[in-house]
Amino acid sequence: MSEAKTSPLPTASHTAPLSHLPAPPSTIDLDSIPNQIGHAVLSPDGTLLRHLTGSLSEKDVAIVFRMMLEVGTALKPSEEGLKRVTVGFGRVSYAVSVGADGCIYIVKKRISA
Numbered sequence: 081m082s083e084a085k086t087s088p089l090p091t092a093s094h095t096a097p098l099s100h101l102p103a104p105p106s107t108i109d110l111d112s113i114p115n116q117i118g119h120a121v122l123s124p125d126g127t128l129l130r131h132l133t134g135s136l137s138e139k140d141v142a143i144v145f146r147m148m149l150e151v152g153t154a155l156k157p158s159e160e161g162l163k164r165v166t167v168g169f170g171r172v173s174y175a176v177s178v179g180a181d182g183c184i185y186i187v188k189k190r191i192s193a
Contacts, residue, residue, distance in 0.1 A: 108179075110187055117172070118188040129183060136188040144174050144186055 110119040111133075118136025121129045126145050132138065147167065164177045168191060175187045 108185070110185065113187055113189070115189045115192065116187050117190050120186045122184040122186070124182045124184065126184075134188065136186070140174070140188060141186060144176055145184070148176060148184070 110116065110121075113119075116134070118132065118134030118140075120132050120136055120141050122141070122145065123129055128141070132141065144167070148165070151165070164175065166173055166175045171191050173189050173191055175189060177185045179185060
């Protein structure tokens with residue numbers, strides 16, 4: 081999978097260039113997560129760092145990112161900060177984690193019946 085910076089999501093606000101951010105760790109294999117049907121990696125400001133995969137759309141990512149912004153402290157790294165959120169919608173769920181690198185990992189999973 082090629083890692084390329086793409087345009088920011090329409091809901092993200094940008095105040096600084098992203099060139100100082102490290103690329104997402106290549107050792108994280110999001111494809112190996114059971115029942116995953118798509119994933120994305122974003123910078124802390126919402127810029128896509130990897131191409132979307134599977135059935136995860138830009139609209140899905142924008143909605144989940146906005147939800148994380150609403151939570152407030154979820155995207156701010158700290159000892160007490162939120163580390164993972166899972167939100168279920170009918171037959172799919174979205175697991176969102178903030179990595180030690182500050183990147184936001186979103187995985188869309190099929191919910192087993």
